[in-house]
Amino acid sequence: MNRETGEHRHPLYEELAAIVGEEHVSDREIDRYAYIRTPSWVLGRVPGLVVKPADAQQVSEIMKLANRTKTPVIPRGGGASLGGFPLSDEVERSILIDLARLNRILFIDHENMVVGAECGVSLSHLSTEVGKKKLHIHTVDIPQYADSLGGVLSGFNGGGCPSDYATTGEAFHFLLGLEVVLPSGEILTTGAGSGTNIKQAQAADRTPGSPDMTGMFVGDAGVFGIKTKAYLKLYPRAASLAYGAFAFEDFEAMKAVFWKLMETDPLYYTRLVAIKPQWRDTWSLFYVIRDAEELVRFKADRLAALCTEGGGEKVTNELARKIISSFSGRQLGKSYASRGKFLYFEHPMKKGEAVDYFLRQEAFLDRRFKEAGVEGLITDRVRYLVPKERHMILVGDLVFWDVTTLSAEQVERLARISHEEAEHVLENGGFLEQHQGLETRISASYWSEAYRAFMKSIKKALDPNHILNPGLWRL
Numbered sequence: 001m002n003r004e005t006g007e008h009r010h011p012l013y014e015e016l017a018a019i020v021g022e023e024h025v026s027d028r029e030i031d032r033y034a035y036i037r038t039p040s041w042v043l044g045r046v047p048g049l050v051v052k053p054a055d056a057q058q059v060s061e062i063m064k065l066a067n068r069t070k071t072p073v074i075p076r077g078g079g080a081s082l083g084g085f086p087l088s089d090e091v092e093r094s095i096l097i098d099l100a101r102l103n104r105i106l107f108i109d110h111e112n113m114v115v116g117a118e119c120g121v122s123l124s125h126l127s128t129e130v131g132k133k134k135l136h137i138h139t140v141d142i143p144q145y146a147d148s149l150g151g152v153l154s155g156f157n158g159g160g161c162p163s164d165y166a167t168t169g170e171a172f173h174f175l176l177g178l179e180v181v182l183p184s185g186e187i188l189t190t191g192a193g194s195g196t197n198i199k200q201a202q203a204a205d206r207t208p209g210s211p212d213m214t215g216m217f218v219g220d221a222g223v224f225g226i227k228t229k230a231y232l233k234l235y236p237r238a239a240s241l242a243y244g245a246f247a248f249e250d251f252e253a254m255k256a257v258f259w260k261l262m263e264t265d266p267l268y269y270t271r272l273v274a275i276k277p278q279w280r281d282t283w284s285l286f287y288v289i290r291d292a293e294e295l296v297r298f299k300a301d302r303l304a305a306l307c308t309e310g311g312g313e314k315v316t317n318e319l320a321r322k323i324i325s326s327f328s329g330r331q332l333g334k335s336y337a338s339r340g341k342f343l344y345f346e347h348p349m350k351k352g353e354a355v356d357y358f359l360r361q362e363a364f365l366d367r368r369f370k371e372a373g374v375e376g377l378i379t380d381r382v383r384y385l386v387p388k389e390r391h392m393i394l395v396g397d398l399v400f401w402d403v404t405t406l407s408a409e410q411v412e413r414l415a416r417i418s419h420e421e422a423e424h425v426l427e428n429g430g431f432l433e434q435h436q437g438l439e440t441r442i443s444a445s446y447w448s449e450a451y452r453a454f455m456k457s458i459k460k461a462l463d464p465n466h467i468l469n470p471g472l473w474r475l
C-alpha cells in the first residue's frame with residue numbers, strides 16, 4: 001500500500017524506482033488506466049505498474065528483476081495495437097514497459113545508406129529526420145504519428161505496409177538488424193554486425209556470417225524479446241510524383257487491368273489501390289508513382305494505356321483525391337479513438353484466391369451486420385484490394401460507425417463480428433495482419449501441431465519463466 005495515496009503498491013515498485021528513478025515509475029491507478037486505451041474494440045486490462053526505462057541497459061535490469069520474481073512484462077510502443085492491450089491473465093502483478101523514452105536516432109549514415117534508431121522512436125519523427133537529408137525509410141502509412149519503430153516491427157504482419165511511399169512491401173525487407181533484450185535480460189545484437197562479427201560496429205546486413213535470426217523477432221508480437229534498437233536501409237527520396245485514378249463500370253474489367261499491372265517489370269506504380277467507397281457506384285484504380293521525373297512520365301503513360309485499353313476512364317485529380325481519402329489516414333486518424341469507431345477487415349490472401357475471398361467476405365459481413373441490426377448505422381464503408389508485392393493481395397473492407405449512436409449491446413455485437421470475421425478469413429486459408437493482442441490467439445489456433453510445438457520450444461528456451469507478453473500466440 002502506498003502510504004501517501006492509500007492506493008495499491010506494486011511489490012517491485014522500490015526496486016524498479018532504483019533502476020529508472022522515481023519519476024519514471026508509477027503504480028498509481030490514474031497512470032495505469034491510461035494504458036488500456038487502444039484503437040481496438042477489445043478492452044484492455046489495467047497493468048499493475050508502468051515503468052519508463054531510458055535505455056537498453058535499464059530494460060535489461062528490469063527483465064532480470066522480472067525473471068527472478070517471475071513477474072509478467074508487457075512492452076508497449078505507441079499503443080496503436082488493433083488487437084487490444086494488454087492481455088496478461090496476471091495483469092495485477094504485471095509490469096508494463098513504456099518504451100517512449102527510447103526515442104533517439106543514433107545515426108543517419110548516408111554513405112552506407114543505413115539509419116540506426118532506438119525502438120521507441122515514432123515513425124513520423126524518424127521519417128522526418130531522414131527526409132531532411134533527402135533520404136527515405138520504409139514506414140507504415142497511416143499511424144506514423146503513433147506507431148513506434150519497435151511496435152510496428154513486433155505487432156504487424158511483416159512489420160508494416162505504407163501506402164504511397166517510394167518503397168513497397170513490408171518493413172522486414174528493409175530491416176538490417178536489431179538490438180533485442182531477451183527475457184533473461186541478456187542484450188543481443190542480431191544481423192551481420194556486432195552480433196556475428198565483433199569487429200563490425202553495427203548491423204550491416206541480415207545474413208552474412210549467420211542464419212537470419214533477425215527475422216524471428218519480426219512480427220513476434222514481442223514474445224521473444226524487447227527490441228531496443230533497429231538498423232534500417234535508407235533510400236534516396238524520389239524526386240517526382242504522379243497520382244490519379246481510372247474508373248471502371250465493370251468489376252471484372254477492373255480486375256483484368258489490376259492483374260496486368262501487377263505483372264509488369266518494372267511495376268508502373270509505387271502504390272495501387274482498387275477501391276470502392278460507399279458513395280460511388282463504380283470501382284476505381286487509384287495509383288501513385290514516385291520516381292525520377294522522366295521515369296514517372298514513362299510509367300504514368302504506360303499505366304494509362306493499360307487502363308484505357310481495359311475500359312477505364314480517367315477521373316479528375318480532384319475526384320481521385322476524394323476517392324482515396326475515404327480510405328486515407330485523415331479519415332482513420334479522426335477515428336483513432338478508444339473502442340473503435342471503425343472496423344477494419346484487411347487480410348493478406350494469395351493473389352489467385354483474393355477476389356473470390358473478397359466477395360465471400362463482403363457477403364459474410366453484410367449478413368452479420370443485418371443480423372446485429374447495425375447495417376443502417378454504418379456511416380461509411382470502403383472496399384479495397386491492394387497488391388502486396390506480386391504474389392499476395394490485401395483484401396479490405398473498412399467500416400465506420402458513429403459510436404455515440406450505438407448501444408453498449410451493439411458495440412459488443414460489433415466486437416464479436418470482428419472476431420467471427422477473423423475466424424472466417426482463417427477458415428478460408430487467409431491470414432491476419434495483426435500480430436498483437438487477441439488476434440495472435442485467433443491466428444495460433446490455426447497453427448499445425450508441428451508448428452505449435454516448434455514455437456513453444458523456442459519460447460521455452462528463451463523465456464523459461466514465461467514472463468514476456470504471456471497469453472499471446474497461445475504459447
Ligand SMILES: Cc1cc2nc3c(=O)[nH]c(=O)nc-3n(C[C@H](O)[C@H](O)[C@H](O)COP(=O)(O)OP(=O)(O)OC[C@H]3O[C@@H](n4cnc5c(N)ncnc54)[C@H](O)[C@@H]3O)c2cc1C
Nearest residue numbers: 077078079080081140142148150151154155160161222227
Ligand atoms: C488507425 C490505424 C491505421 C493503421 N494503418 C496501418 C497501415 O497503413 N500500415 C501498417 O502497417 N499498419 C497499420 N496499422 C497498424 C499498426 O501499424 C500496428 O498496430 C503497430 O503494431 C502499432 O505500433 P505501436 O508502436 O503502436 O505498437 P503497440 O500497440 O504499442 O504494440 C503492439 C505489439 O507489439 C509489442 N511491442 C511494442 N513495442 C515493442 C518492442 N519495442 N519490442 C517488442 N515488442 C514490442 C507489444 O507488446 C504489442 O504486442 C494501423 C493502426 C491504426 C490504429
